[in-house]
Amino acid sequence: MNIVCIGAGSMAESMIHGWINKRILKPSDISVMNKSDIDRLEFLRDEYGVNIVQKEKAELKNADFALLAMKPKDVKAALCGIQDDLSPDTVILSVVAGVPIRTIQKYVGNLPIARAMPNTSAKIGKSATGVAWSEQVTLEQQYELRDLLSSIGGVTVVEEPQLDAVTAVAGSGPAFIYYFAEAMTEAGVANGLSLEDSKKLVRQTFSGASEMLQYAEFAELRKKVTSPNGTTAAGIASLEENNFKEIIGECINQAASRSQALGREFE
Incomplete structure (x- = not known):
């Protein structure tokens, strides 16, 4: 399996690291290209042993997968620059926020296309990734994408x-x-902890709670910690009085709305 990364930023690097670390791909199976930053390409080559796409773009013509990993504003130029070099069997895997499959199809036609949204925890192999694909993606390609x-x-x-x-x-x-975590740390300091101790306690609290979330329902975990009339109950009551869930809901709504807007901007 050969893959070309079009864009060489932190997300592309995180994915390259994961593929090589999990032995899904060998360094020689991966090539990288971007708009103009040769220093970045050379860093990835030296750090991971991957290839730099040459002027003739032979690596792209032979690619099983082409990873789109650039800013939304650069998608059109990137696709226009590669559309004549793609094989009909190449799967486009886009991790560009907001840009829909139909927009990508305007430039590459009916190639199999998948959109994925990883997060920065990919760097440590802990991303939460959502993926959707076009009807042209075969069952075998779906399995490969999952891998x-x-x-x-x-x-x-x-x-x-x-x-x-x-x-x-x-x-x-x-x-x-x-x-x-920043807010909890600052509150710890305001209540008498040193900055170093507050950071240490917050880090360990998040780490332990994250692990616990894997094994039980979220509300059940909260209830087990919240004794009637205890310290946790007092804190939860303050969150409820200040509409914590509504604040988080609006936060998610605004982020989702911005993703939708990005899609409209680049159609």
Whole structure:
């Protein structure tokens, strides 16, 4: 299996790292190209042993998969630059936020196309990834896509319209959790902890809670910690009084709406 990464940013690097680390692909199976940053391409070549796409683009012509991993504003130029070099059997795997399959098809025709939304936890093999694909993607290609994406974390297959929600919950989600961690750390300091101790306690609390989430229902875990009239109950009551769930809901709604808007912008 050969794959060409079109775009060489942090997401592409995270996926390359996962593929090689899980031995899904060998470094020689992977090629990279981008618009102009040769230093970045050379870094990936030196760090991971992957290939740089040459001027003739032979690597692209022989690719089983082409990974689109650039900013939404660069998709049109990227697709126009490769559309004549793609094999009819190449699967397009896009991790570009918001840009729908139908927009990609305008430039590459009826090639098999998959859209995936990983998150930055792909760097440690813990991404929460949603994926949808066009009807041209065969069953065998679906299995191959699952293998590629599962090397960087968990995979959930959804319908394409649901990817806006996936983007909000999983794609943007880590940033919301980090923001919560920042707030907890600052509150710990305000209540007398040193910054170092507060960070240490927050990190371990998030780590332990994340592990516990794998084994029980979320509400059940919360109830087990929340003794009547105890400290946790007092904190939960404050969250409820301040409409915490409504705030989080609006946060997710706004992120999903922005994903939808990106799709409209680049159609």
